[in-house]
Amino acid sequence: MNPFQSIARVLAERQTPIKVFFRDDDGGWADERLQQLAMDFIRRDLPLDIAVIPDALSNQSVDVIGSLLNADGRIAVHQHGFAHTNHQLSGRSCEFGSDRNYHQQYHDIQAGRSRLAAVFGSQLAPVFTPPWNRCTSDTTAALKLLGVQYLSRITGSDSIGDSLPELPVAVDWLKKRKGVRLNTSELIEYICGLFKTDDAVIGIMLHHEHMDHGNRLLLHQFIETLKESQTVSFHSMMDAAGRNDS
Numbered sequence: 254m255n256p257f258q259s260i261a262r263v264l265a266e267r268q269t270p271i272k273v274f275f276r277d278d279d280g281g282w283a284d285e286r287l288q289q290l291a292m293d294f295i296r297r298d299l300p301l302d303i304a305v306i307p308d309a310l311s312n313q314s315v316d317v318i319g320s321l322l323n324a325d326g327r328i329a330v331h332q333h334g335f336a337h338t339n340h341q342l343s344g345r346s347c348e349f350g351s352d353r354n355y356h357q358q359y360h361d362i363q364a365g366r367s368r369l370a371a372v373f374g375s376q377l378a379p380v381f382t383p384p385w386n387r388c389t390s391d392t393t394a395a396l397k398l399l400g401v402q403y404l405s406r407i408t409g410s411d412s413i414g415d416s417l418p419e420l421p422v423a424v425d426w427l428k429k430r431k432g433v434r435l436n437t438s439e440l441i442e443y444i445c446g447l448f449k450t451d452d453a454v455i456g457i458m459l460h461h462e463h464m465d466h467g468n469r470l471l472l473h474q475f476i477e478t479l480k481e482s483q484t485v486s487f488h489s490m491m492d493a494a495g496r497n498d499s
């Protein structure tokens with residue numbers, strides 16, 4: 254039996270359509286697992302947005318991500334911070350937090366964009382995902398100046414005055430509570446709650462480096478459930494934002 258039947262019931266009760274996108278973080282790490290996950294999406298002709306850490310890109314990572322982009326699929330890439338380093342002296346981890354001033358943040362974002370643009374050219378989407386889904390108004394001021402159009406954090410993040418348009422992820426596929434990963438039934442209950450909202454766009458955050466074969470099979474079952482719904486359509490992040498819609 255499909256463990257996601259309860260999600261199918263929630264979707265059947267929804268009156269309004271949902272655009273779904275998948276954002277996989279930490280491109281540049283765990284190339285083999287990234288390739289496995291992305292190939293699952295390519296084989297099913299589904300869009301996947303990879304958030305790439307510029308400073309983590311090895312030659313091998315460039316080859317892997319480059320071949321995914323050229324695999325006639327619907328893979329997109331955008332910037333995930335610079336080095337995925339925690340610069341916060343205390344409190345929750347941030348690469349672009351209050352312990353980095355505007356100039357430091359601008360420098361890192363610019364260096365990261367240059368690196369990604371040199372590798373991926375026009376295939377680099379104008380989206381920025383901050384590591385740990387956290388950043389400040391200095392980050393968004395720098396992003397605007399550097400031509401980035403969308404910020405992606407997690408739903409419920411602190412609001413940033415004068416921010417960019419946001420493309421938040423609502424679902425953390427590897428959600429933990431008190432440091433422990435949700436089991437399948439807890440995960441389904443959590444996702445059901447999020448799909449009961451009226452949100453027209455629901456982003457789903459993945460982390461390929463923590464997804465083994467079994468977890469990818471579970472994701473496949475979840476996606477099949479979504480595909481069976483008349484309510485759900487699949488989009489890249491830029492499509493979900495209303496850009497590039499056909």
Ligand SMILES: [Zn+2]
Pocket residue numbers: 278279333337384385
């Ligand atoms: Zn990350």
